[in-house]
Amino acid sequence: MAWLRSRRNRTGAAETGAAADAAASTAEAIAGIELPSDTRAAAFFDLDNTLLRGASLFYLARGMHARDLLRTSDILRFGSQQLQFMLGSEDPDHIHEARAAALTFIAGRSVDELSEVGEEIFEERMADKIWPGTQAIAQLHIDQGQRVWLVTAAPVEVATIIARRLGLTGALGTVAEHVDGHYTGRLVGDLLHGEDKAAAVRSLATREGLDLARCSAYSDSANDIPMLSLVGFPCAVNPDRKLRRHARKHGWRIRDYRGRRRNTTLGIAAGTGAVAGAAVGIAAARKRR
Numbered sequence: 410m411a412w413l414r415s416r417r418n419r420t421g422a423a424e425t426g427a428a429a430d431a432a433a434s435t436a437e438a439i440a441g442i443e444l445p446s447d448t449r450a451a452a453f454f455d456l457d458n459t460l461l462r463g464a465s466l467f468y469l470a471r472g473m474h475a476r477d478l479l480r481t482s483d484i485l486r487f488g489s490q491q492l493q494f495m496l497g498s499e500d501p502d503h504i505h506e507a508r509a510a511a512l513t514f515i516a517g518r519s520v521d522e523l524s525e526v527g528e529e530i531f532e533e534r535m536a537d538k539i540w541p542g543t544q545a546i547a548q549l550h551i552d553q554g555q556r557v558w559l560v561t562a563a564p565v566e567v568a569t570i571i572a573r574r575l576g577l578t579g580a581l582g583t584v585a586e587h588v589d590g591h592y593t594g595r596l597v598g599d600l601l602h603g604e605d606k607a608a609a610v611r612s613l614a615t616r617e618g619l620d621l622a623r624c625s626a627y628s629d630s631a632n633d634i635p636m637l638s639l640v641g642f643p644c645a646v647n648p649d650r651k652l653r654r655h656a657r658k659h660g661w662r663i664r665d666y667r668g669r670r671r672n673t674t675l676g677i678a679a680g681t682g683a684v685a686g687a688a689v690g691i692a693a694a695r696k697r698r
Contacts (some may be wrong), residue, residue, distance in 0.1 A: 429598070429608035447554040449620040451578075453610055453636065454547060455628035456561035456568060459646045462538040465563045465571070472530030478518075506684060516594030520566065520587050527570045535571065542666040543646055545628065550625065556617070560610060560626075560636065562602045581609045607635035627664075631655060 457464050473479045515523055550557050559568045565582030572580040584597040601609055614621050615664040625642040626633075631651035636641035645656040645663045656663050 429561060429605060429612045434687050448618060450553075450625075451556040451558060451614075451617070451619050452547065452550040452625040452627070453581075453640070454543065454577075454626075455557050455561045455606075455630065455633055455636075455646075456563060456571065458629040459627055460543045460547070460559070460575075461535060461571070462540060465535065465561070465567060468534040468538075469527065469530055469563075469567055472534055476526065478526070515564070515585060515592045517591060519591050521590065523564070523566055523592075524570070527567050529644040531570050536574070539575070540647070540666050542664060545577065546627065546644075546664070547575065551576065558613070560601070560606050562600045562606075581606075581613060603632050604635050607632060607639055610636055612640055614628055628652070629655060637661070 448685045454460050457466075470479060474481070527672060547557050558578055559572045559580040559582070561568050561580065563580050563582050564581055565584050568580035568582035572578070581601060583599075583601045586593045586595045587596050599605060610626070611621070611691050613619070614624070622641040624640040625644065626637045626640045627644045627646045628637055628654065629645070629647040629649060631649055634652065634655055637645070643656075643659075645652050645661055647665055647667050648663060653663065655661075
């Protein structure tokens, strides 16, 4: 597998381009399956709270904590920073802190180790948290001969495991730099978030010869409006209030699989609240021992 190494770009535009190119080229390299006959259409799915109930990064962190690969203090700090990020904070300091926290628990670890642990944690903590409705939509695209990609801020290695387990084409994710098989604690570009997601989808569409007007995209978050706006068939899945308003205003499809849990507070409890709540629970459990 050929991996890209980071150029130390100092401008925001350069970092966005690096993140988009890294995500697109990495996804292209690791897809590893035969392309369907319809080569002009594809579907792009956000992961957390769209396809998966809750936050994939936090499930990974909890699994690593259970294996004594993370300290309780690490997971508490990680949970706090990811909560800010998942709540949609566009403050550059919050985004930088979320990025730093996300990298803390993989810096120095081997790529093979993360892949192996990720496979185990998917089975233990994520497999039963896939939204059946969203998975059915993804399968419908596959049945129609379309490629289906995850597009997420989660590490591309984790996203790729989930994509492979669900029979999807591949994943666009945040690309962490590694040298000699070990993570350096730096990113190639930046977190795949917001405008960076849209740039990555656009870059992949160019590489793969996709017609975005024939493509679909699915997300729960207003942060993904740039990605949803790229395609001809956007859909808000389990949307937050801002995205629901935007979807209604623009005539986008809306699918909600949360039953009666449709207000913002309870929606957050399905994902962002789980980050903080589970972190506190872990700390409390440690104190009782």
